[in-house]
Amino acid sequence: MAEIDSNTKVVVLTGAGISAESGIRTFRDADGLWENHAIEDVATPYAWQANPELVWQFYQARRRQLLGVEPNSAHRALVDLERFLGDNFLLVTQNVDDLHGRAGSKNLIHMHGELRILRCEKCHETFDYMSNEHLTDQYVACPSCGNERLRPHIVWFHEVPLQMSEIYSAVEQCDVFITIGTSGHVYPAAGLIEVARQNGAYCIGINLDNPMNIDLHDEFLQGKAGELLPKYVKKIIN
Ligand code: NAD
Ligand code: ZN
Numbered sequence: 001m002a003e004i005d006s007n008t009k010v011v012v013l014t015g016a017g018i019s020a021e022s023g024i025r026t027f028r029d030a031d032g033l034w035e036n037h038a039i040e041d042v043a044t045p046y047a048w049q050a051n052p053e054l055v056w057q058f059y060q061a062r063r064r065q066l067l068g069v070e071p072n073s074a075h076r077a078l079v080d081l082e083r084f085l086g087d088n089f090l091l092v093t094q095n096v097d098d099l100h101g102r103a104g105s106k107n108l109i110h111m112h113g114e115l116r117i118l119r120c121e122k123c124h125e126t127f128d129y130m131s132n133e134h135l136t137d138q139y140v141a142c143p144s145c146g147n148e149r150l151r152p153h154i155v156w157f158h159e160v161p162l163q164m165s166e167i168y169s170a171v172e173q174c175d176v177f178i179t180i181g182t183s184g185h186v187y188p189a190a191g192l193i194e195v196a197r198q199n200g201a202y203c204i205g206i207n208l209d210n211p212m213n214i215d216l217h218d219e220f221l222q223g224k225a226g227e228l229l230p231k232y233v234k235k236i237i238n
Pocket of ligand 2 (some may be wrong): 120144
């Protein structure tokens with residue numbers, strides 16, 4: 001086990017697996033389909049251009065689902081770890097759900113965007129829109145510039161993830177890098193562990209199945225994040 005005290009700089013990278021025990025399906029559990037849709041049909045800018053109604057309805061369903069799910073013990077364990085480490089802790093998530101934020105994580109980057117937020121492609125404003133009127137299958141217009149169709153604030157395939165320079169700088173400087181519930185297929189997220197290693201960080205993984213990049217971890221715990229992570233964090237804090 002890694003030596004972690006309150007001066008240790010820790011970056012945690014989470015993926016869909018950490019939210020699985022809250023009832024949100026991961027990508028790859030269903031043969032590369034996301035809630036029965038091929039990725040290229042719902043999660044690319046080309047899909048949004050060619051078939052905006054399908055894409056909109058897909059994301060509205062994902063947004064409505066947030067109202068019926070709750071953070072689990074793995075999300076909460078990361079809040080405890082952040083309390084212990086203070087500013088030495090950064091959580092980078094590939095997840096677009098809001099469960100880390102609702103659990104209480106503060107130093108948090110959503111590198112692939114957030115379901116809660118809609119964005120205007122004309123004036124670039126963003127809106128945290130989760131009331132009932134914003135969750136129907138009707139498009140939502142931009143209140144600032146009148147554009148009739150806000151888009152999901154999601155980083156689709158072929159788009160550039162958010163806040164990458166902040167992420168790289170934290171990963172380059174961290175002492176410990178922890179991956180949780182991510183299959184290691186989606187880049188650039190899957191490559192962050194290489195940056196951490198090159199800079200001497202100790203790398204820990206927690207995942208139900210072996211991730212693609214399992215060999216890059218110094219320590220790997222196989223199992224459910226909701227069961228393993230609270231115990232691991234307790235050991236660190238005590
Ligand atoms: P992925 O679906 O490719 O892989 C999920 C990984 O989690 C798998 O390796 C699986 O073995 C593991 N897993 C499943 N249940 C687990 C559990 N209880 N505990 C620990 N591990 C568990 O996910 P990814 O690597 O995050 O890449 C998928 C992409 O899909 C991301 O970019 C993300 O934006 C998007 N996505 C997000 C959500 C979400 O926000 N909750 C859900 C589906 C997809
Ligand atoms: Zn606008």
